[in-house]
Amino acid sequence: QRRIHGISISKPIMYGNNAEQISEANPLPPGAPKDHTHIWTLFVKDATGQDMSLYVKKVVFKLHETYPNSMRTVEKPPFELRESGWGEFEVAIRIYFNSVCGERNITFYHNIKLHPYPPQAFNGSMGAPVVDKEGRVQSILYDEIVFNEPTEKMFRLLTST
Numbered sequence: 001q002r003r004i005h006g007i008s009i010s011k012p013i014m015y016g017n018n019a020e021q022i023s024e025a026n027p028l029p030p031g032a033p034k035d036h037t038h039i040w041t042l043f044v045k046d047a048t049g050q051d052m053s054l055y056v057k058k059v060v061f062k063l064h065e066t067y068p069n070s071m072r073t074v075e076k077p078p079f080e081l082r083e084s085g086w087g088e089f090e091v092a093i094r095i096y097f098n099s100v101c102g103e104r105n106i107t108f109y110h111n112i113k114l115h116p117y118p119p120q121a122f123n124g125s126m127g128a129p130v131v132d133k134e135g136r137v138q139s140i141l142y143d144e145i146v147f148n149e150p151t152e153k154m155f156r157l158l159t160s161t
């Protein structure tokens, strides 16, 4: 595919999770193990609100091996996963691009946070989780995907909307 030299396009993204404690108002999903204490949602999205499926083919979330079918694939937006659990762990978020992009997949890593405390491996570069008005834990990072020397098709796709 023909590429445009000397330019790069950067796409702002947000990824992370929110989590709510199980309670009467927020009950355990049917069939979930009784030792689960939280419901969480893991997601990746365009930070400007643009539809990521313009350039994203699918997102694979690699969960902790305590989860059945720990590779979860989401093939259309919203690229998110709602689950329940009892523990925090690191998840791999792999983004596969549409073939017109001529790009290899990329992987982000995220610590799923259930509790409003910094992760054990807190190293200063990861944001500490915050608690929102509804009492949900939010652990979300901002980042950018940079497409260097994009294909012509990709360039038109990303600049026409």
Ligand code: SLL
Pocket (backbone or CB within 6 Å): 033, 064, 066, 067, 068, 084, 085, 086, 087, 088, 089
């Ligand atoms: C660790 N932090 O690194 C721990 C692992 C695993 C969490 C936490 C649910 C699994 C299930 C779940 O919350 N796993 O559905 O049984 O060792």
